[in-house]
Amino acid sequence: MHSHRSFENPPALPHHLVAEVLERALRDHPAYFEAQLKAEWEAASVLVGTALNDDDAGFVEYWCVRVGTLAPSGSPLLGLAGLCLGHTARRFGRLGAEALALAGSLAARSEADPEDVDARAQDGYDDVRSFLGLW
Template sequence: MTGAHHMFENPPALRHDVVAEAVEGALHNSMLEAHAAVALVGAAMNDNDRAFIEHCCIEVGTRAAAGSQLLGLVGLCLGHAAPRFGHLSDRAILLAETLATRAELDPLDVDGRALDGLDDIRSYLRCDEGE
């Protein structure tokens, strides 16, 4: 197969100021969401600062407009962070639950990646239940 097969590679973690600027820009201009998405995925997959990842996801999850592609993505990013760190803050878990509920109610509001993220959180953080 020539040219038909595409490989996905996780983006690298960027400096925190670059990620924060990308997120803030996308919250003010939806045309910048693709750059913010790359920055968020890179952070979720490769940054070693859980609190920073959560902060960025919470900023987007609580401030992005309904229908933003970033809403489902931050749920998924939190799902990717869960197994990496073995822990998420209560606030981050609540956000993931809220986004997943919104995705179930209206997939045009929040896309289904939020549901996948919550599934990952529940799978990987099961040992933390009841603590």
């Protein structure tokens, strides 16, 4: 029997729910591995949905920067924040100085130590440079 997996982009959520989920993921580090995975998965889904579908560029950038700055080393949210900065650059055609610096920093950390930040940060930074004409 062959199963097919499908992927759907998560929707954008109301801003108060985005803030609640992401703040909880950044604040709480559950002692139980399964609880931590659930919190990270939920935060990842919310961040991606926001980056891909929310029309408030400032809100999207704020949360990408906040997650990319505050998530602990080794968290999958770091690479994802870098990737989402790439989505933000593609969708809105701009990033602020702090977001641009963070995208570069996360990519450099990923190159230096993939255990610290996963390779999605490098993909995101490639998108940032491409869509903002920084090559």
